[in-house]
Amino acid sequence: MQKLLRAFLRHPSGRIGLTIIALYLLAAVLGTLGLTPRDPLKLFAIDRLKPPSANYWFGTDLLGRDTFSRLMVGIKQSMIIAFSSVALATLFGTIIGLLAAWWGTLWDGILMRIMDVLLAFPAILLALLIIAIVGPGTGTSVAAIAIVYTPIFARVVRGPALSLKQRDFVDAARTFGSSQPYILSRHLLLNLVAPLAVQVTLALAWALLTEAGLSFLGLGTQPPTPSLGLMLAESKNLMTQAPWLMIFPALTIMLGILGFNLTGDALRDILDPRTQRREA
Amino acid sequence: MNYVVQRLLTFPLILLGVSVLVFVSIRMVPGDAITAMLGTEAGLLTPAQRSALAAYFGIDQPVWSQYLRWLSGLFQGDLGISSIYGKPVLAIIIERFPLTLQLALMSMVIALSVGVPLGVFAATRNEKPSDLIVRMLAMLGQSTPSFVIGVLIIYVLSVFFGFVPAMGTFTPLFVDPLASIGQLIFPAITLGFAFAASVTRISRSAMLDVLSDDYIRTARSKGASQRSVVWRHALPNALIPVVTLSGVEFGYLLGGAVIVEQIFALPGLGRLVLDAITQRDYALVQGTVLFIAFNFLLVNLLVDLAYVALDPRIRIGGR
Numbered sequence: 001m002q003k004l005l006r007a008f009l010r011h012p013s014g015r016i017g018l019t020i021i022a023l024y025l026l027a028a029v030l031g032t033l034g035l036t037p038r039d040p041l042k043l044f045a046i047d048r049l050k051p052p053s054a055n056y057w058f059g060t061d062l063l064g065r066d067t068f069s070r071l072m073v074g075i076k077q078s079m080i081i082a083f084s085s086v087a088l089a090t091l092f093g094t095i096i097g098l099l100a101a102w103w104g105t106l107w108d109g110i111l112m113r114i115m116d117v118l119l120a121f122p123a124i125l126l127a128l129l130i131i132a133i134v135g136p137g138t139g140t141s142v143a144a145i146a147i148v149y150t151p152i153f154a155r156v157v158r159g160p161a162l163s164l165k166q167r168d169f170v171d172a173a174r175t176f177g178s179s180q181p182y183i184l185s186r187h188l189l190l191n192l193v194a195p196l197a198v199q200v201t202l203a204l205a206w207a208l209l210t211e212a213g214l215s216f217l218g219l220g221t222q223p224p225t226p227s228l229g230l231m232l233a234e235s236k237n238l239m240t241q242a243p244w245l246m247i248f249p250a251l252t253i254m255l256g257i258l259g260f261n262l263t264g265d266a267l268r269d270i271l272d273p274r275t276q277r278r279e280a
Numbered sequence: 281m282n283y284v285v286q287r288l289l290t291f292p293l294i295l296l297g298v299s300v301l302v303f304v305s306i307r308m309v310p311g312d313a314i315t316a317m318l319g320t321e322a323g324l325l326t327p328a329q330r331s332a333l334a335a336y337f338g339i340d341q342p343v344w345s346q347y348l349r350w351l352s353g354l355f356q357g358d359l360g361i362s363s364i365y366g367k368p369v370l371a372i373i374i375e376r377f378p379l380t381l382q383l384a385l386m387s388m389v390i391a392l393s394v395g396v397p398l399g400v401f402a403a404t405r406n407e408k409p410s411d412l413i414v415r416m417l418a419m420l421g422q423s424t425p426s427f428v429i430g431v432l433i434i435y436v437l438s439v440f441f442g443f444v445p446a447m448g449t450f451t452p453l454f455v456d457p458l459a460s461i462g463q464l465i466f467p468a469i470t471l472g473f474a475f476a477a478s479v480t481r482i483s484r485s486a487m488l489d490v491l492s493d494d495y496i497r498t499a500r501s502k503g504a505s506q507r508s509v510v511w512r513h514a515l516p517n518a519l520i521p522v523v524t525l526s527g528v529e530f531g532y533l534l535g536g537a538v539i540v541e542q543i544f545a546l547p548g549l550g551r552l553v554l555d556a557i558t559q560r561d562y563a564l565v566q567g568t569v570l571f572i573a574f575n576f577l578l579v580n581l582l583v584d585l586a587y588v589a590l591d592p593r594i595r596i597g598g599r
Contacts, residue, residue, distance in 0.1 A: 013419070113290070117297035120577050122532050124539070125553065125569060129302070132557040132565050133309050209425045213539055216427045217554065232431060236543075239435045246435060250428045258423035265419075 007270045014266030020259025024075055031076035036069035040226055049242045059244040061234070067245065070226040071252050077227050078256065081138060081220075082207035085145035090200055092146070093153020094192075098184055100154065101161035112158065115151035123148045127210060128219070136219040144214070145207050156199045157192055164188050194271040201267055205260035212253045228253050284588055291581055298573050299354065303347050306562050359570070360563035364555065369567035372552065377571075379450050379548035383464050383540070384533035387472030388526060394472075395479025396522065402480070403487035403518075404510055414480065421477025430470040430543040437466070450547055467544045471537060475529050482525050486518040493517075520587070527583025531576035 008014040030036065037057065038044075044064035052059045058067035100111040118126065127144035134140045164170060164187070173183050214220035215229030223230065228249050235246035325333070341349070353359070359369035402414040437443045445466045453460045490496065491514055499513045538550035545551075549568060556564035 113293065113297065116290070116294050117301055120294055120298050121569070121573050122534070122576055125572055128538065128553060128557055129305055129565070129569055132560075132562075133305050205423070213425060213427060217539065217542060219557075229427070232427065236431060236434070239431070240439060243435065243439070246431060250432060253428055254420075254424050257425070258420065261419060261423050 004270065008266060011266040011270060013262040014270070017259050017262030017264075017266055020255055021263060024079065024256055024259060027072045028076040028079040031072040036066075036072045038066035038069045040065065040069040040073045041224055042066075049238070051242070052244050058248045059242065061231075061242070061245055062238065067231075067248055070231060071228070071248060074226045074228040074231060074249070075252065075256070077138070077221050077225060078208055078211050081141050081145070081211045082204050085142045086149065086200060086203045086207050088142070088146035089149035089153055089203065090196065093150045094157050094189070094196065096150070097154040097157030098161055098188060101158045101165055102180075102184060102188070108158075112154070115154045118147065118151045123206075124210065124213065127214060131214070131219050136214075136222060138221055138225075141211055141214055141220045145210050148210070149203050149207070152203070153196070153199060156195055160192055160195060161188050164191055198264055198268045198271060201260055201264035205257045205264060208253070208256050208260065228256075284585065287581065287584055291577065295574065295577060298577070299351060299570060300347070302566055302570050302573070303350060306566050307343065309562065354570075359567035362556075362561055362564040362567075364559050364561045364564065369564055372564070373549065373568060373571050376547060376549045376552050378452060379464075379546060380534060380537050380541070380550060382453055382460070383468055383471060383537055383546070383548060384530060386461070386464055386468035387475060387533055388530055390468055390472040391475035391479050391529075392522075392526065395476040396483050396519075398476075399480045399483025400487050400510060400515065400518075402484045403491065404506075406488060414484070418477045418480040418484075422474055422481070424474060424477075425539075426470050426474060427539050427543060429473045430467070430540060433466055433470055434543070445544060464546075467540050467546060470543070471533060471540045475533070478525060478529070479522060483518060483522050486521045487514060490514045490518045524583060524587060527579055527586070531579040534572060534575050534579075 008018060031040075042065065044060060044066070046064070047056065047060050048062060048064040050056050050060045050064075056066050056068065058071065060066055061070070096111055096115065100108045121129070126148050127141075130144040130147060131140050134143070170183060170187050173187055178186075211220055212227075212229035212232070215227040216233045218230065218233065220229060221227035231249040232246065232253065235242070235249065239246045350360075357370055359373070361367070362369050362372055365372055398414055398418070402411045405411045434445065437445060445463075450463060451459045487510075491510075496509060496514055499509050504513065534549070537548055538554055540546075541548045541550040542554060549572065553565070553568045553572070555561075556568060
């Protein structure tokens with residue numbers, strides 16, 4: 001673990017990526033604890049559409065709400081949705097992929113064809129279909145992103161699990177009478193941590209993007225809870241009078257996604273020695 | 281089993297799965313279909329009128345027979361009637377599809393004509409400052425969602441150039457090609473931006489792979505110029521992963537135009553899906569989602585088949 005962290009800090013994009021993620025997590029924690037410079041929901045009616053100043057670091061919106069505080073709560077909202085949806089997708093995807101590989105033949109065929117059906121939809125469309133059924137909201141965003149990503153994790157796990165299953169040490173474990181759950185968790189899952197870790201980080205970047213996209217369309221987090229996508233969408237009509245309302249949410253979204261993408265790339269370089277020289 | 285045969289056999293199977301999923305998910309919407317269709321006016325119906333309507337739309341039948349009826353309708357091109365537009369769903373889709381198709385094609389042209397040269401350029405200058413800059417830009421591009429780029433483009437155009445991109449209207453390509461392309465150019469840049477970044481990354485790493493191959497060393501040792509080695513010997517092989525990426529991505533572009541069409545107020549297929557969802561027009565949701573998923577699957581199938589044609593190893597060895 002320490003070795004991994006050291007390799008990470010040597011890797012330039014890993015360093016930048018981890019710093020960004022750390023800052024975002026800090027903002028999310030402070031946002032959750034209510035430690036924002038101002039109340040993100042409070043209307044300061046006399047201070048409507050104020051440009052950035054010492055008082056309002058990133059300016060205020062049409063209703064006089066503080067952009068900086070709203071961004072912090074927006075980051076918290078994005079992080080909660082991204083982390084919980086990717087956690088669900090990892091859990092279900094890993095279980096499905098492992099079982100498909102372990103049981104083989106018929107079950108493999110059935111499970112993976114179901115995953116293929118889910119993969120037949122462009123991601124955003126599947127998310128929209130789910131929102132059409134359940135109605136928009138935070139929980140729906142989590143479920144939609146989790147369902148979109150589950151088949152991808154199932155595929156990432158199934159391939160390596162199939163080849164691990166035929167390795168000698170798994171055969172040996174079976175001969176010694178190890179139980180199936182033990183073999184699955186100990187011998188298969190532990191060896192899948194590296195590819196999973198890379199996929200999880202990249203999935204987090206994608207989940208942030210999708211969450212922002214859904215709330216940009218008005219189909220994600222519902223007001224008055226601040227969300228990055230909605231803040232950007234609302235800035236569209238005011239962009240000439242109050243460009244700060246657009247610039248800061250746009251940068252916040254980009255930087256967050258960049259942080260996870262950089263970290264994912266660094267992880268791939270470190271964990272997969274084959275690509276080390278080329279993509280470092 | 282032969283890969284091509286296997287692929288062709290599973291295609292209809294997955295398509296059937298997709299149709300079941302779309303059908304079942306729409307049936308899972310809370311509330312009954314008649315209320316959904318008529319809205320508040322449904323309250324004015326007498327029970328007799330209600331059951332007559334149910335019989336008319338066939339929703340008094342068991343679910344599986346409803347599904348079979350719907351499926352056999354699909355084969356005859358009958359996707360139902362939209363409640364917002366009062367027209368057959370298929371007719372609306374055919375009306376809206378050309379815009380989205382043209383938008384997707386234009387973004388693909390933009391992405392490839394920017395991404396491939398940049399990727400090749402970076403690969404030939406491996407680890408030099410120019411390579412690092414291209415890689416940084418590509419990483420940044422990949423991390424920028426289309427709606428951020430779209431909003432930024434509109435901002436820059438309107439504030440610095442006093443120009444507002446045409447919104448809400450669309451001239452078909454065959455009516456006035458120049459006007460049509462002009463209207464879609466900024467949406468296409470928006471949609472193609474992140475795609476260009478991934479093309480750059482993929483073509484760079486594919487090019488680096490190929491450049492270290494033995495046959496390239498052979499070409500160099502018989503005295504071929506750097507230019508000829510890169511563009512004539514290496515590029516064709518380096519393009520194979522780019523073709524795969526483009527195919528998958530093209531399917532996404534067809535469906536992912538939702539957000540871009542929303543930003544630029546373009547009357548395309550993506551906007552249609554969104555309107556159908558927000559206005560709860562379930563026949564339209566069902567039809568458009570199915571149509572987009574079908575296209576997505578078809579493009580992926582064609583890419584896989586093209587891949588087999590390009591790389592004979594797959595034909596024999598299976599996956």
